Amino acid sequence: MTPSTRRFQQRMKSHMITDFDNVPKPWLENKRPRDKFAYWIVYVLVFIGLAGGAVQAYFSYSGVLLDRQPLCLVMEENFDSQDAVFGDNGSFVREVSMDGFGNGEFSMATDSNNNSYVQDGKLYIVPTLTSDNLGNNAIFDGTIYNITGCTFNETQPNNGFLIGANGDKTFDTAGYTRACSAVSNKTSGAIINPVQSARLTTRGKSSLKFGRVEIRAKMPNGYMWPALWMLPVDNVYGPWPLSGEIDIVESRGNGIRYTARGSNYVQGSLNWGPTPQLNGVSKTYSWWSNKRVPFSDDFHTYALEWTDKFIRMYVDTRLHTLLELKLDKPFFQRGDFPAIIFNGSNPAALQNPWVNGTNATPFDQDFYLILNVAVGGTNGWFPESQGNKPWLDNAANPMRDFANAISQWYPTWPTNVEDRAMVVDYVKMWKHC
Ligand SMILES: *[C@@H]1O[C@H](CO)[C@@H](O)[C@H](O)[C@H]1NC(C)=O
Ligand SMILES: *[C@@H]1O[C@H](CO)[C@@H](O)[C@H](O)[C@H]1NC(C)=O
Ligand SMILES: *[C@@H]1O[C@H](CO)[C@@H](O)[C@H](O)[C@H]1NC(C)=O
Ligand SMILES: *[C@@H]1O[C@H](CO)[C@@H](O)[C@H](O)[C@H]1NC(C)=O
Ligand SMILES: *[C@@H]1O[C@H](CO)[C@@H](O)[C@H](O)[C@H]1NC(C)=O
Ligand SMILES: *[C@@H]1O[C@H](CO)[C@@H](O)[C@H](O)[C@H]1NC(C)=O
Ligand SMILES: *[C@@H]1O[C@H](CO)[C@@H](O)[C@H](O)[C@H]1NC(C)=O
Secondary structure, X not given: OOHHHHOOXXXXXXXXXXOHHHOOOHHHHOOOHHHXXXXXXXXXXXXXXXXXXXXXXXXXXXXXXXXXXXXXXXXXXXXXXXXXXXXXXXXXXXXXXXXXXXXXXXXXXXXXXXXXXXXXXEEEEOOEXXXXXXXXXXXXXXXXXXXXXXXXXXXXXXXXXXEOOOOOXXXXXXXXXXXXXXEEEOOXXXXXXXXXXXXXXXXXXXXXXXXXXXXXXXXOOOOOEEEEEEEEOOOXXXXXXXXXXXXXXXXXXXXXXXXXXXXXXXXXXXXXXXXXXXXXXXXOEEEEEOOOOOOOOOOEEEEEXXXXXXXXXXXXXXXXXEEEEEOOOOHHHHHOOOOEEEEOOEEEEOOOOOOOOOOOOOOOOOEEEEEEEEOOOOOOOOOOOOOOOOOOOOOOOHHHHHHHOHHHHHHHOOXXXXXXXXXXXXXXXXXXX
16 A cells, blocks of 8 residues: 555544634723723724824815915017027027126126027027137236126116215216226236126016016036026116016036036026125025936026915925925015124124015015026135135135136036027016916
């Protein structure tokens, strides 16, 4: 007999329970309240969790700040023709200056088609080397460069005239010379701005107070500073920063390895304060970041939503917020400024320049739009000793140090002008009707 046939000769006795009634059921006899509690608590907690989640979701949804006012189109520019953009009645003005626009920028802003142009339905803003035009030696020595089309007179209050206490008008010759004329001199160390770029504005063309701005753009590549932003038309509360500045988006083209937030970051901010030294921007800026992908890789839509209750900047969707600020207290209170300031050695009580305003003041006046690409600067946008920064903001001549370090920054600029440029597909602005 093989072992397998022997296995079936005897049937195994079944141990299955057949008499259910007499089986001991200790869990039925011993009903401890604790067990009941343990049973129900699971369901109660699950319910509380779901209900709490629903309430939270409801409040997050209903708490989203939305602008429900009807909007009227102020301007729409799709960059279909160069003339419609830069012509006499064009939508933008090229601002031309060499004075660094108060930021110590090392680039000059030109009216040249080399630095701003319209092509295939898009606007390009491209930095180029000044040495391409003047030669390298001229930048460092022996040259006077008067920029063509300088717009100092048009962009300054009172056409560049300073008004004295007794009402006398004197032309701001020093300011005019800084903006319109540069001298290179090897002995003194003065140089001509080593980079040419462009700054386009809607100043005198279109502006808005409360509403919406939408710009579809691709950020530039390379060591540079692109910005889509707004300044007040009339400086109602005084000169910068008393009347505010709205930075819809600013970035650094410096690549994603840059250690002070490079091209995979976009930042939104508001500048405001009672004096230039007391700028409250550190309390009103924030950013959105793509972990790995630079904003120079593709077009994104940058938006500003602006009401007297809130200000929000975002990229592509409201879920990607650069900055969201609820205007729930006056900016002077938000600033937490010192009570006493010193003008030289004279102490003076700090005055609130917005004392008669609302929680939105100074962001309750008309602002115009600026599209620009700057290179370098000494206002701190490029933090010291980050990413091999080739100059110190407080050095004797930071622009010359930058120009001398061309082998550090120029290789970061793509040779292909279209890859280097900030490219803008469209701009739309609406205001509350
Ligand atoms: C610009 O607009 C004004 C007023 O609408 C008009 O008279 C003028 O001809 C326009 N100029 C050009 C170049 O289109
Ligand atoms: C544009 O650049 C070229 C060289 O790259 C130069 O010859 C020309 O003068 C520039 N045009 C202007 C208006 O600066
Ligand atoms: C350049 O500008 C300076 C300062 O404004 C002026 O003195 C000089 O005459 C100008 N030179 C030319 C060639 O226009
Ligand atoms: C700017 O205004 C001053 C003073 O009126 C004048 O001398 C100068 O030629 C003007 N410059 C331009 C570029 O309009
Ligand atoms: C260059 O700068 C030096 C030192 O400041 C000065 O003595 C000289 O006159 C300047 N040269 C010219 C051509 O302006
Ligand atoms: C500081 O004092 C100077 C000279 O008295 C004056 O012209 C200036 O307006 C003062 N600045 C401020 C912010 O008060
Ligand atoms: C605020 O209003 C008062 C009264 O009208 C006026 O005297 C004062 O100058 C105003 N202050 C400012 C900063 O506008």
